Amino acid sequence: MRKTILILSALFICHLSMAQSSDLEKVKATVEKEEIKSHIFYLASDELRGREVGTPGIEKAADYIAAEFKRYGVKPVPGADNGYFQQVLLKQASLPNKIKVTISEKDFSGQQVAIFNAENIEKVTQAVYLNYGMSDDYEGADVKGKIILVKAGAPDQTDQGSLFKLSLQKRGFAQAAGAIALIEVHDYNAQYWGSVKGYLSHDKMTLRDKNEPVGGPVHLWVNSNHNLLDELEKGAEVSTGLVISGIDNNRLTSRNVVGIVEGTDPKLKNEYIIYSAHYDHVGVGKPNAELDSIFNGARDNAVGTVTVLSAAENIAKYPTKRSALFILFTAEEKGLLGSKWYVENPLVPLKQAVYCFNSDNASYNDTTKATIVGLERTTASQNIKEACSAIGLTAIDDPAPEQNLFDRSDNVHFATKGIPAPTFSLGFTAFDKELFKYYHQVTDNPETLNYDYLLKFFRAYVLSCRKIANDEETPVWVEGDKYYEAGQELYGDR
Numbered sequence: 227m228r229k230t231i232l233i234l235s236a237l238f239i240c241h242l243s244m245a246q247s248s249d250l251e252k253v254k255a256t257v258e259k260e261e262i263k264s265h266i267f268y269l270a271s272d273e274l275r276g277r278e279v280g281t282p283g284i285e286k287a288a289d290y291i292a293a294e295f296k297r298y299g300v301k302p303v304p305g306a307d308n309g310y311f312q313q314v315l316l317k318q319a320s321l322p323n324k325i326k327v328t329i330s331e332k333d334f335s336g337q338q339v340a341i342f343n344a345e346n347i348e349k350v351t352q353a354v355y356l357n358y359g360m361s362d363d364y365e366g367a368d369v370k371g372k373i374i375l376v377k378a379g380a381p382d383q384t385d386q387g388s389l390f391k392l393s394l395q396k397r398g399f400a401q402a403a404g405a406i407a408l409i410e411v412h413d414y415n416a417q418y419w420g421s422v423k424g425y426l427s428h429d430k431m432t433l434r435d436k437n438e439p440v441g442g443p444v445h446l447w448v449n450s451n452h453n454l455l456d457e458l459e460k461g462a463e464v465s466t467g468l469v470i471s472g473i474d475n476n477r478l479t480s481r482n483v484v485g486i487v488e489g490t491d492p493k494l495k496n497e498y499i500i501y502s503a504h505y506d507h508v509g510v511g512k513p514n515a516e517l518d519s520i521f522n523g524a525r526d527n528a529v530g531t532v533t534v535l536s537a538a539e540n541i542a543k544y545p546t547k548r549s550a551l552f553i554l555f556t557a558e559e560k561g562l563l564g565s566k567w568y569v570e571n572p573l574v575p576l577k578q579a580v581y582c583f584n585s586d587n588a589s590y591n592d593t594t595k596a597t598i599v600g601l602e603r604t605t606a607s608q609n610i611k612e613a614c615s616a617i618g619l620t621a622i623d624d625p626a627p628e629q630n631l632f633d634r635s636d637n638v639h640f641a642t643k644g645i646p647a648p649t650f651s652l653g654f655t656a657f658d659k660e661l662f663k664y665y666h667q668v669t670d671n672p673e674t675l676n677y678d679y680l681l682k683f684f685r686a687y688v689l690s691c692r693k694i695a696n697d698e699e700t701p702v703w704v705e706g707d708k709y710y711e712a713g714q715e716l717y718g719d720r
C-alpha cells in the first residue's frame with residue numbers, strides 16, 4: 227500500500243516536472259533576445275515619434291503589431307476591422323476663450339453654460355421654443371437656420387443619466403430639422419449642475435459616443451436662475467444671442483489592435499485569457515539639454531507591447547487549453563481611453579474573459595525581480611510566482627500601494643467589470659528617483675535597457691501566461707478584494 231503510494235507519487239512528480247519543463251522549453255523556444263530587441267528598437271524609434279494618438283507614428287506601430295500577429299498565425303477577431311483593429315472614437319475640443327449666451331436680454335456665461343458641441347459662432351436672432359425638444363415637439367415648426375430653446379430632460383426623466391441620453395437624442399432631432407443651435411435650459415435648483423459643469427469643462431481627449439451625430443448644431447446647456455422657463459412656456463419667440471470664439475474642434479479615430487488564438491481544451495476554450503498592454507505614448511515635447519524632444523517610450527510601453535507580442539508568438543505556436551485574446555490599447559496616456567472603449571464594446575463577451583493579464587511599465591530598479599501590481603489579489607499568484615522563479619526572477623507585489631498604481635492603468639477597467647486583472651511590470655522595489663529618471667522623460671530610449679534582464683522578464687511573463695491558461699482551476703479574485711463582488715456579479719456561479 228505504502229509502496230504503491232510512493233510509486234504513484236513518484237510518477238506524479240515525474241509527470242509534473244515533465245509538463246513544467248516542456249512549458250519552459252516552449253517558452254525558451256520562442257522568446258529570444260534578438261527578436262525582443264528588434265521589436266523594442268522599432269517601436270521606440272525616432273521614426274515613430276513617441277506614438278502619440280492622432281499622429282502617423284502610432285498608426286505605424288498599430289500596423290506593425292497587426293503584421294506580427296499575422297506572421298505568428300494569430301487569428302483575426304470576428305467583428306474587428308480587417309480582423310485585427312478595433313476602431314476607438316475620440317474627440318478633443320479646446321475650450322472657447324469667449325462664450326456668451328443672451329436669452330430674452332439675460333446673459334449667461336462662465337459657470338452657467340456647459341458645452342456639448344460647439345463651433346465658433348456669432349449670431350443674434352429670434353429663437354424658437356420647442357418644449358422638451360423631442361420629436362413630437364417639432365410638428366409644424368420651421369426651425370431651419372434657427373436657434374432652438376428647450377427644457378432639459380423629459381417630464382418623467384430627470385436623473386443625470388437620462389439627461390445625458392436625452393440630450394444626444396435632442397441634438398439628433400435639431401440636426402435633422404436643420405437648426406444651427408440647440409440650447410437646453412436647466413432649472414437653477416438642479417443638484418447635478420456642479421458635477422455636470424466639472425465633467426464638461428476639461429480641455430482634454432475623451433471617448434466619442436458611437437451614436438453622437440457628427441457635425442450638427444451648436445449644443446449648450448444653460449443653467450437659469452431667472453424664471454426663464456416660465457417665460458419660455460408662454461410660447462413667444464425669444465430674442466437670443468450667441469457668441470462663441472476660440473474653439474478648436476478635433477474628432478479623431480484611433481485603433482486598438484486585437485488577435486485571437488483558440489484554446490485546445492474542448493471545455494476550457496470557452497474561457498478567454500486577455501493579454502494586454504497599451505502601445506501608445508506621449509509623443510514629442512520640449513527638447514532637453516541634449517536637444518532630444520522625442521519621448522520614445524521604450525519602457526512605457528514598448529516593453530508592455532512586447533510582453534503581449536511574445537505571448538502571442540508563443541501561444542500561436544503552442545496553443546494553451548484556454549483561448550487567448552491579445553489586445554494592444556491605444557490612448558492610455560490620454561486617460562485609459564482605449565481600454566475603456568474595449569470594455570464598453572467587447573469583442574468577446576466579458577463573462578467569457580476570465581482573466582486580464584496586463585503589462586504597463588515606468589522603469590525598473592531591480593533586475594532580479596518582476597513587480598506584479600495586484601499579485602496577491604488573484605488566485606493566479608502561485609502560477610506567476612512559480613513561473614518567475616523557474617526563469618530566475620522573484621515575483622513581488624506592488625511595493626508602493628500609496629501610489630494606487632493598480633487603479634491607474636488599463637487593467638482597472640477590466641477590474642471594475644469584475645475581471646481579475648493584475649499588471650505585470652519591470653522590477654521595482656519603490657516608486658523612487660531611479661524610476662523618475664525615465665518615467666515620461668525623453669531619456670526613455672531603447673539603448674538604455676538591459677536586454678539580458680528583459681529576456682528573463684519576457685520569458686517569465688510568457689511562462690506565467692501558459693501556466694494560468696493551462697491550469698484546471700480558473701483564476702478568481704481573492705475573497706474580500708475590492709473587486710471581488712464585481713467578479714461574483716459578472717460570473718455568477720459559472
Ligand SMILES: [Zn+2]
Pocket residue numbers: 526559666
Ligand atoms: Zn505612461
